[in-house]
Amino acid sequence: MKGEKAGGAVTYRMHVIAGDAAELAANAGGLIVDRMMSGWRVSAQLLENSDAPGDNRSVQILGAELVEDMESSAGEEGEQCVLVIGADSYDRVIADDARQLPAGLAEVLVWGRSPDPTCTFGHNLSAAALAFKTQAVAAAQLTDGETADEVAVAESFTSMNVKGGGVPLRA
Template structure:
C-alpha cells in the first residue's frame, strides 16, 4: 500500500510556495501526491515536484467514493471559497483517521483548537526542486528558498514523521 497526500490549493504557485518542499519530499519518500486545483494554472511547477494534478471541482463531486488519503493539506483561504472543503476537513478531523495539514493565515476559529503549529525541514533536494519549480512559475522567491515550511496540523501522531511540532 502506498500512502496518499491530497493537497487542495487555489493555484499551483500557492501550493509550490507554501508546501513545495514537503510535496517533493513526500513524493521522493514514495507517497502518491495529488494537488487539487480550483483553476487551470500552468501545471509545470507541480510536475517538477513530482505531483499529479486534478481538478478540485471534479474531486469534490466524487469525494465520498474516492479512496481516502492518509493526509489532506489545504490552503486555509480555501475554506472561505468553498464550504465543501471546510466540511470535508471538519469530517476528517472528527474521524481522526486522516492527518489534516493547513497553511495560511485564515484558519477558521472552529478548527483552531484542533490544529497545532508544525514544521517540515526540507531536504537539500527539496530546496533545489522547489527553487526550480518557483523559477518555472517566474516567481522571485526562487532565489531564496528557506529550509523549513510551516503548517498547522491535526493528528500529529500519524504516518507523517516528517512534520514536527514547531517550537
C-alpha cells in the first residue's frame, strides 16, 4: 500500500499556494486533480480572499484540503513534498523578510511568468482533471481571463528543481 513505510514505499504530498481560488483553479486545478487521483495528498493555501463564497467550493471540487499555512499540512517524515505556486506569490514569499522556502521540499513548480524559461514544461490534463477543473473554475466565478468555457487542456510550470532530481511530475 502506498502509505505504508514498512515496505519502503514513498508517499507524496503537494502544497499549492495561490492568491485566491480563481487563480488556483485556473493555473493548477488540473495538476491537483491528477495528483489526487494518483494517490498524492494535496493541500491548498489561499493568500487573499479565502472567505469568498466560491473559494471553499472550488478547492473541494479539486479534491484538495484548504489549510491556513504549509505547516498545518505537514506530513510524515520521509514524505516527498512538492510546492506549486504562482510567480507573484513565489516572488512575495522569497522577498518577504528574505525568507527562504520551507526545508524538505523535493521540488518547487511555478506557474505564470517563468523565473527560468529553460525549465518550463507542460502538464496535459486527464479527461477527469479537465472536467473537475472546469467545475472549479465556474465555482470560483472567474470574471476576468479564463472562463469555464475556455479552460485549457494543459498547464505550464517552471521546475525550480530544489533537490537536484526533483520528483518526476510529467506523468
